[in-house]
Amino acid sequence: MTAPLLEARHLTKKFPGVVALRNVAFALAPGEIHALCGENGAGKSTLIKLLSGIHPHGSYEGELHVEGRVAEFQSVRDAEASGIAVITQEFALIDELSVAENIFLGRAPRKGLRIDWLEMHRRAAALLADFGLDIAPETPVRQLGIGHKQLIEIVRAMDKKSRVLVLDEPTAALTEQEVAVLLDHLRRLRAQGTACIYISHKLDEVFAVCDRITVLRDGSTITTLTTRDATIPLVIKHMVGREITDLFPRKAPDAPGEVRLAVRDLSVAPAKGSPAFLHGISFELRAGEVLGFGGLMGAGRTELLMNLFGAWGHRLGGEVALGGQPFPAPTPRAAIQRGLVLASEDRRRYGLVLHESIGFNLSLSSLPAFTRFAGRIDAPAEHVRNQHFFDAMRIKAPGQTYRAGGLSGGNQQKVVLGKALMTEPAVVMLDEPTRGIDVGAKLEVYELINRLTADGKAVILVSSELPELMGMSDRIIMLHEGGIGGEFTRAEFTQERLLAAAMGHTAAHATAE
């Protein structure tokens, strides 16, 4: 085998109170796509931060080698100069600039002192077309959805002609079609000799595109497998240190209870005076039931949830009843008071106050419950309640005073869920609750959903992953361009039917009967 392009030897990285990496070894061969797999907190992100210069040389023990030479990155810039480009889960795009400006940020083509706008837009258009993206280069990034933003970042990194591309959960927010495009591009780049470190919780993608898989667990390298010789259950076994037999352990109660949420002919516009975006939405949700919502990106799943919660859009018509009583003009505050909660898809933006503690975030929606004489918060009572949820959600952190922003994605998600559940809701709306979190944490979320419905709560689950949607829902409604594309009971679930409904082929439902 050729000498590694990038190699880590005996890496150990300590944070106050935690050893994040323990004597880690990792080697990336030229022209290979190498997956890093592991649960939340296994050390994947920390390893990436060492490789990319975010944690500078000297802050860790061990050595990094690039093409056989010792590398001592002091900054991200040093790493980029060595040809290592990182695309993280947090977007490094500037919302107010155009797509083209973002792609060429800091390296805009120039004509003398002026920026050569024509050339910039021409090159951006070519790159976007190359990527199969139908986006005008002048479009402000702010107008793009989360999936498109991710793709723009990948386009930017690919244009920088990096030799090592580090992709941290690149497909977490992408539709299946977008994922297929991305994987094709990675294969094309591999053929041209670019190496890639690929971090994803989606093991089917890992198996579709990666040559080798390195598994991390609790900060140590467990094994490096050749993909040909590995299987998904084997990788999962290495990741969690035990075997997971049932990926989707949905246990539906025998019979659903009374109607908790009834929506009739709802239509919603993004703002007053604009045309309807959601239209003709009707459904009922019963106690003890999990109702899944699927659809392609932009079909209106998140918007529907946000509108029911009172955080988005202008209602044009329709009726919503919560717990049998009309709920015509919701606000998040009123919704929470009436037992309807939403755990948002974008937890860093909508879910958490990142620089505050876990406890601060957990109790944020429930403070009135701890308020005593003269408006004083009963701190001990609050602490006890926080600790209960901290334990019940199995948040992995030194304690509830730990900063929420320092947690891994899965643990942040648990804090968001804990905050929602502390309000003792009757209806729980979960928007992509397992996005970007690992297999073990996903299982915990699924078990949590089972516990909620066993307690008589009603759950709405929005997910882009069809296997998850099919595995955990009792009923599924597929949305298509703001309307209902089809409704399916458990017996009718097949990937083909659901996808057809998502793409507007209503005939699929008819043939199912």
Next chain:
Amino acid sequence: MNARTLLKSLAMPLALLAIVLFFAIREPAFIGPRNLTQLLIEFSIIATLALGMFMVILTGNIDLSVGSGVGLVGGIAAVFIIKHNLPAPVALGAALLAATLLWTLMGALIVKQRIPSFIITLGGLLIFKGLFWLVIENSTVPVAPGDSDNLYSLLTTYYAPANLGLGLVAALVLFLGWLSWRGRAARLSHKLAVPSAGVAVGKFAASAAGLFSLVIVCNHFRGIPLPLLILGGAAFTVYFLTQHTPFGRYLYAIGGNEEAAVLSGIAVDRVIIGAFALMGVAVALTGFMTTAYSGNSTTTVGDLMELDAIAACVIGGTALKGGRGTVWGVLFGALIMTALLNGMTLLAVSPELKFIARGSVLALAVWMDVRFSRA
């Protein structure tokens, strides 16, 4: 604790020490009881305003109108007394009410019409200045008729007698001791880590010693000045609100992540309006004290005080983006600002240089905010 955080936590105390040493060496009267009492009055005035500003900045907003407001509210009260012969308590009450209403209105404009607070309060700065000069008709209005005393003039001329001062401090020390004992017991009952008994007693003894020496120094002049008691009340109120009530939590949450705060069911609009209403109360208290301190309401009262208040917050570690800061930090920042201004006045530094020094400190404080909050 690494060198960087150590440096960060020691930078401000060292800066204060350097300022005090510099002025004390150049002019020993700086640390005499008489000047220290003056300094405490000036400190109380700036710090009260800064405490109001603190809650506004916590939400990620700013208030540039408070300097003009201080002049206006003090002027309204003085005009009520001198030109309309109202009793001082009624005049002060009416002016306080007016300030609270004006600031509630500004808060409502900011949240309901979605106009940035920077713009609304910049408008307020000019409008209040104009109103102020109209109210006092560009003249000098004394706070009390003739040489007589009223509640207004006593605000900065009353000193608690020596024994009352000692009694108050003794009561305060007992109260602080009870609070920390109770907090410790509550943490212990939940099996939480507490500092060792020695450290706790040491801290308590140090703050008790500090408070008693403060009152002894004051008693060497005329006793504890009333503004310090007003500040004490204001500081306790703001501390309680920000650290022990949902309202305070919401201030931090809104400044930390406003979108998340909305989705967490917080009535963000009401909380921001509340912060501005409390700013109005702080403006009124400051307006009364600062007008009383100068003896008259004249066109220059309150000039640039918004900048002193903002500087005090930022020097004390309040992040201009919102979401971070402590009452202790704000008091500390106000102390640094006051020591500088007072010392320069004592050394008869020219007004030109005072402006430059004030501006430099403000710029330096914001630079440090940017630099350290990035880390």
